[in-house]
Amino acid sequence: MQSFASEPSGTLTLQTITMPADTNPFGDIFGGWVMAQMDIAGAIHANEISHGRVATVAVGSMVFMRPVPVGAIISCYTSTLRIGNTSIRVKVEVWIKDFLTHQILQVTQGEYVYVAIDEQGHKRPVLQHTQKSD
Template identity: 55%
Template sequence: MSANPGAPPAHPAPATPPSNKELVLKVIPMPADTNGNGDIFGGWVMAQVDLAGSVLPARIIRGRMATVAVKEFIFKQPVRVGDILSFYSSVTRIGRTSITVDVEVFAERFREQGAFVKVTEALVTYVAIDDNGKPQAIPR
């Protein structure tokens, strides 16, 4: 029995990147992005998810937008220096002024190229804004 029964397995089963989402960003975290434990800082990962999540709404809004909500953010596995992170997203909802995007993040470990591990997922909502920062209708 594991010392911590709720902990994820040390070597999670390989994952397959989703075929129903678009690859919107690839990035490699560096040593400057680590926390006190030597893993990549969660806030750094969150910033990358926000950037990746904004790609598809930017194509639709074609103007200014702001992140207004993160309904869910799950860290499934640690991210390590040298991992190749692939960010996949899909639009799940388009409202009058807002767009919600599902983002999944997969890591190819530095020494295990071609084997993907799902490390993070999030549901992020963006709102179209005008030049004064006020919500505006999304062009249809």
């Protein structure tokens, strides 16, 4: 079972407001929409590290702790878990701020794995793009 924090960790990478168009039939924000926001945030984070294109190759286990209401501000925080030869593992936490109560609550967290790719879509080393010249 995953443990959840009492406050966000990592870098605030993406923030948006939930809209009625993103709801499931019960009026809560669709989990797939939340996962898409997480993927965008993780890709931004991995792109900054790789200095180039990345593609999502895996998503680790996720647990949704609570439904997300319409009108909540959703914030995705990212942190690097591991940098491999061609891949980057990113932790993504999702927090919401309820616009009525102003309470900040964690919704979910997950691990996303991205591979650095070149212009032809083939994997490439991450380190060749992160090393600085003397």
